[in-house]
Amino acid sequence: MTSASLQGLRVLVTRPADRAETLCRLLASHGAEVVHLPMQAIEPVRQSAAAARALQQGRDALAWIFTSVNAVRYARRLDAGVWPTCIAVGPATAAALAQAGITDVRLPADRHDSEGVLALPELAEVQGRSVLIITGEGGREAIQGGLVARGAQVVRVEVYRRVFLPHAPETLARALAGIDAAIVTNGEALQQLIERAPADLRNPLRAVQLVVPSQRVVEQALELGFTRIPLVPEQITDTGYLHRLERWWATMRRMTNDR
Structure with missing residues (x-):
């Protein structure tokens, strides 16, 4: 299904290549001129054997x-067995768990962030219980x-x-020229984008409308000098960004x- 709801909009997408194609196609199908400039690539950790052991021991x-x-995709590569109850920080992560064949999944009802996860009733009484957090290097x-x-005993x-x-x-310079908005899906990519932008394009970049996944990245953007308050989708999914x-x-x- 196509429409012209984004006709005339030039939007930058900084997602890694393996997760950007669907979002870019969706935006383009609604009339946007999409510029894909991945700031990061995603790779397995160097100590993947140790991570696999931790998953095995955490059943x-x-x-x-x-x-x-x-986190779901790379954990599944390391461990194809039966997983215990899984908690997803947001709908896209919950969908990835479903695609991996996991049926026992919990998802925060309102806030899809760390605070939303901590508010889940399943995590209210965790004294002495073991909980695994599966994530990437350098995460919150x-x-x-x-x-x-x-x-809790957290691993x-x-x-x-x-x-x-x-x-x-x-x-x-080519990617940033004339953009109206940018979808930046984590704070590290935002930091790299502003630091690596040519000096004469940094102030124009700070004036574009950002769309980001969380209030934490909103605050980071404002600290970096962006002049518009970044937007946060209600659902952190491709459709939510659209x-x-x-x-x-x-x-x-x-x-x-x-006017």
Whole structure:
């Protein structure tokens, strides 16, 4: 299904290549001019054997908490067995668990972030219980800290890592020229984007409308000098990003027509 709801919008997508194709096609099908500039590639951790052992030893845990789609994908490569109750931080992660054949999945009802996970009733009474957090290198530790404070025995299992991709200055300049909005799906990519942008394009970049996955990245963007308050989709899915951009772009069009 196609529409012109994003006609005239030039939008940058910084997702890694293996997760960007569907989102880019979706935006383009609604009229956007999409520029894909991945800032990162996703790879297995170097110590994958140790991660596999941790998963094997964690089968009796109260729950496994997955912080991203990549956490599910890379954990499944390491362990194809039966998993205990799994908790997904958001709908896309829950969908990845379903695709991996996991049926016992919990998902926060309202907030799809660390605070939402910690509010789940399954994690209210965890004194002395084992909980695995399956994530990537360098991820947030808010969930771990919250569970430790409740007395849980937390094992953090890092199954993937982000590798920053080098881009020539002219490649960055072409990608950033004339963009109206940018979808940036983690704080590290945002930091790299602003640091690597050519000096004469940094202020124009700070003026574009960002769409980001969490309030934490909103705060990071403002600290980096972005002048528009970034938008956060109601659902952190491809469709969620599309709908949030559609609402913003419709507002921008109305404002332009009213002048």
